[in-house]
Amino acid sequence: MDKIALIGGGNMASAIIGGMIASGWAPSRITVVDPNAEQRDRLASEHGILTTEDAADATIADIIVLAVKPQVIAAVAKQINADLSGKLILSIAAGVTTASLESFFGPVAIARTMPNTPALLGLGATGLYVNEHTTEAQCAASKAIIEAFGICVTVEREDLLDVVTAVSGSGPAYYFLMIEEMIRAGTTLGLSPEDVKALTLQTALGAATMANKGDAPEVLRARVTSPNGTTHAAIVSMQENGFGDVIAKAMTACRDRAVELGKA
Numbered sequence: 001m002d003k004i005a006l007i008g009g010g011n012m013a014s015a016i017i018g019g020m021i022a023s024g025w026a027p028s029r030i031t032v033v034d035p036n037a038e039q040r041d042r043l044a045s046e047h048g049i050l051t052t053e054d055a056a057d058a059t060i061a062d063i064i065v066l067a068v069k070p071q072v073i074a075a076v077a078k079q080i081n082a083d084l085s086g087k088l089i090l091s092i093a094a095g096v097t098t099a100s101l102e103s104f105f106g107p108v109a110i111a112r113t114m115p116n117t118p119a120l121l122g123l124g125a126t127g128l129y130v131n132e133h134t135t136e137a138q139c140a141a142s143k144a145i146i147e148a149f150g151i152c153v154t155v156e157r158e159d160l161l162d163v164v165t166a167v168s169g170s171g172p173a174y175y176f177l178m179i180e181e182m183i184r185a186g187t188t189l190g191l192s193p194e195d196v197k198a199l200t201l202q203t204a205l206g207a208a209t210m211a212n213k214g215d216a217p218e219v220l221r222a223r224v225t226s227p228n229g230t231t232h233a234a235i236v237s238m239q240e241n242g243f244g245d246v247i248a249k250a251m252t253a254c255r256d257r258a259v260e261l262g263k264a
Helices: 011-022 037-047 055-060 070-080 098-105 117-121 136-149 160-169 171-188 193-211 217-223 230-240 243-263
Strands: 004-007 030-033 050-052 063-066 088-091 109-114 124-130 150-154
Touching: 004 011, 004 055, 011 030, 011 037, 011 117, 011 136, 030 037, 030 055, 037 050, 055 070, 063 070, 063 136, 070 098, 088 098, 088 136, 098 109, 109 136, 109 160, 117 124, 124 136, 124 160, 136 150, 160 171, 160 243, 171 193, 193 217, 230 243
Parallel strands: 004 030, 004 063, 030 050, 063 088, 088 109, 124 150
Antiparallel strands: 109 124
């Protein structure tokens, strides 16, 4: 099994490490690079992995995961300052293109990802794009790492990661907003905030679980929407008020902003 070094020891790195170990990776094959001694000690204690403060130590690994903020990557590349031929760079830094990464690290294998925050719970949805220098084995290794904290969808064109951002990268916030508004409306209609929150969260969980069982969402919706019934009244109101257009416009705005940030 390959050795892996994660540069950055924050929450996402911790989620990746926990998922990898649960999937069978030996802690002795995982190294974290982080300048914060307290962070290194915590990760070593929790996971039994190796830690270091020197980014140059990452070159011992076959796979280097960039789990740092985008603005830090150039400095990390200078600290590594080594030929990375034959190694795989896996980036979870939002908006940093493979062209930018190649300008920092050279023409090496690069896997660029777009994860989302549920990855912190092992429930992530991540888009993956690999450049032309990436071998099939390296692509498979990238998928294995990502699937340790959720699902992985591979896209054939890098620009489609901007669409992934609009669907799943920013997607959790859409659902959080829906939950917020349902809680607000239910409270206005007379339920206590505590009760409406409990009902709303359980409904969201139940609906997502049902939708994940295989039946199409429109089929599930039809089953609970009796003609002229209560659900029908709600759905008709949502559709007449442009619910579909609201979602489409929001996702397009998200995609467009992702494109802008990628050019910055």
